[in-house]
Amino acid sequence: MADASSGEHEPELPPHLELQRTRVVCAPDAPSYTESVQYSGAYMAYGVDNSLRIEDFCKNLRVEIISMNEEDIEFDIVGIDAAIANAFRRILIAEVPTMAIEKVYIANNTSVIQDEVLAHRLGLLPIKADPRLFDYKSEEENANEKNTIVFKIDVVCTRKGERVLNSSVTSDQMKWLPEGSEMPFNTMTKFTSFGSSQKNLPGLPAEGISCQYPDIIVAKLRPGQAIELEGHAIKGSGNIHAKWSPVATARYRMLPEVNLMEDIQGKLAEELVQKCPTGVFDIEDVGTVKKAIVARPRNCTLCRECVRGTDWDKRVQLTRVKDHFIFTIESTGALRPEVLFTEAIKILNEKCHRIITELS
Amino acid sequence: MAATMELGSETDPRNATFSISDEDHTLGNSLRFVLNKDPRVAFCGYSVPHPSETRINVRVQTTGVPARDVLKDALNDLMAMNQHVSTTFNRAVETFKANQGVNELSMKSGVTSQHSGSVKKP
Ligand code: SF4
Numbered sequence A: 001m002a003d004a005s006s007g008e009h010e011p012e013l014p015p016h017l018e019l020q021r022t023r024v025v026c027a028p029d030a031p032s033y034t035e036s037v038q039y040s041g042a043y044m045a046y047g048v049d050n051s052l053r054i055e056d057f058c059k060n061l062r063v064e065i066i067s068m069n070e071e072d073i074e075f076d077i078v079g080i081d082a083a084i085a086n087a088f089r090r091i092l093i094a095e096v097p098t099m100a101i102e103k104v105y106i107a108n109n110t111s112v113i114q115d116e117v118l119a120h121r122l123g124l125l126p127i128k129a130d131p132r133l134f135d136y137k138s139e140e141e142n143a144n145e146k147n148t149i150v151f152k153i154d155v156v157c158t159r160k161g162e163r164v165l166n167s168s169v170t171s172d173q174m175k176w177l178p179e180g181s182e183m184p185f186n187t188m189t190k191f192t193s194f195g196s197s198q199k200n201l202p203g204l205p206a207e208g209i210s211c212q213y214p215d216i217i218v219a220k221l222r223p224g225q226a227i228e229l230e231g232h233a234i235k236g237s238g239n240i241h242a243k244w245s246p247v248a249t250a251r252y253r254m255l256p257e258v259n260l261m262e263d264i265q266g267k268l269a270e271e272l273v274q275k276c277p278t279g280v281f282d283i284e285d286v287g288t289v290k291k292a293i294v295a296r297p298r299n300c301t302l303c304r305e306c307v308r309g310t311d312w313d314k315r316v317q318l319t320r321v322k323d324h325f326i327f328t329i330e331s332t333g334a335l336r337p338e339v340l341f342t343e344a345i346k347i348l349n350e351k352c353h354r355i356i357t358e359l360s
Numbered sequence B: 001m002a003a004t005m006e007l008g009s010e011t012d013p014r015n016a017t018f019s020i021s022d023e024d025h026t027l028g029n030s031l032r033f034v035l036n037k038d039p040r041v042a043f044c045g046y047s048v049p050h051p052s053e054t055r056i057n058v059r060v061q062t063t064g065v066p067a068r069d070v071l072k073d074a075l076n077d078l079m080a081m082n083q084h085v086s087t088t089f090n091r092a093v094e095t096f097k098a099n100q101g102v103n104e105l106s107m108k109s110g111v112t113s114q115h116s117g118s119v120k121k122p
Helices: A015-022 A054-060 A082-094 A115-123 A266-275 A337-359 B025-036 B067-108
Strands: A023-026 A062-068 A072-078 A098-109 A149-156 A158-160 A163-165 A168-170 A217-220 A226-236 A247-260 A281-286 A289-294 A316-331 B004-008 B015-021 B041-047 B055-062
Touching: A015 A023, A015 A316, A054 B067, A062 B067, A072 A337, A072 B067, A082 A247, A082 A316, A082 A337, A082 B025, A082 B067, A098 A115, A115 A217, A115 A226, A247 A289, A247 A337, A266 A281, A266 A289, A316 A337, A337 B004, A337 B025, A337 B067, B004 B067, B015 B067, B025 B041, B025 B055, B025 B067, B055 B067
Parallel strands: none
Antiparallel strands: A023 A316, A062 A072, A072 A316, A098 A226, A149 A226, A158 A163, A168 A217, A247 A316, A281 A289, B004 B015, B015 B055, B041 B055
16 A cells, blocks of 8 residues: 655546545436445555545544524535434434423313324424433333423313403413422322422523423314313433434435536527526626536535436536535424534444443 | 344454444444444444344454454544544534624624624524
């Protein structure tokens, strides 16, 4: 293998192999070179080292935030393999914990919606509570202030003159019970054993715990119908049930690249601009000729409209950069999206750590 | 059953299969990537033997060093990479927040005093 420190410049791959290594080429019929070449000795014959040293990884990694608010984040992460990016995505969806209602004790439900459907709907409500403040609750454990959040819904629908009150039960009618369950004791069951009020939990926001969105309709009622219940939320992760998933979605796409293989001018240029539904191309006036240019390659959705038709696949080449990911995380609200990503990294680290310990 | 088992021969530590419980493609695929990038690895692959059992088998064959050591190095490398992704990401978030604070101030200057650094919903 060539020695990089010997002063000679490093051997390079021939262009066609470099293209296969770094790009997915999207032909009109199918994409090719979709796999990433991982084996360190894959290009031994050319004297090119395909191994990965941590120093190189650290030198090449780039992260840029494109947009961010309380719920969504979009960022570019460059210099990482799909295997790692996908691990982050999978962990975000299935392994970062949140709180969600797991047990529902229904005292009264005369609405048209069945108990089990109602319970399922309650489970899916996103709860605005930092899961890092709570412990996991095992089946044998009693519900206490460190592992359970109790909510109560007590709504009666009535008629007041012409008006009907409480005709829909919304998520803001779900009241947080910081002192634990209030279920009547004549049931002879103790549902929670809180040692102290959850209000004193360090780190809890002043406004307390509630559903992330106040306007989610849980059930509809007609006059005379009522719902009285308690929902107990515990900590869990998305691989047990999707209600614990902290994200609406976490996804990435590879950076699209649109290459013009020849000068496209005049009528053809106009046709090309017309073809693209997302406005990737623009027309530039060079003297008297109109020339097509690639103005916004990031907009490309890979619909392949521009390579359809006779000879168009020879004029335009669509590729994707294999190590450039446009990552989007949409949080359901319990944690900010950038915190979710950091949590995901932590979880992957814990996995590694666990196995190292078990191997020693 | 142990959570992580090494299955191989007693006389030849170079080749082994590691059976890891409670893990899936998330770790399997990342681990295969890191292992394959290691020049000491001659072959590496992983499988999920049964879809309803959370267990993966990672096969490692090396050019000389014990497979167990190579696997441990790979795990350490993966952790180092994670650490670096984390710091780079946090730095990018800080930069973005700082820039946004500046933008917000310049947009709203004179109108209301904005808490710079805070991120507003669009
Ligand atoms: S593939 Fe579709 S979106 Fe992308 S440049 Fe071509 S026409 Fe536009």
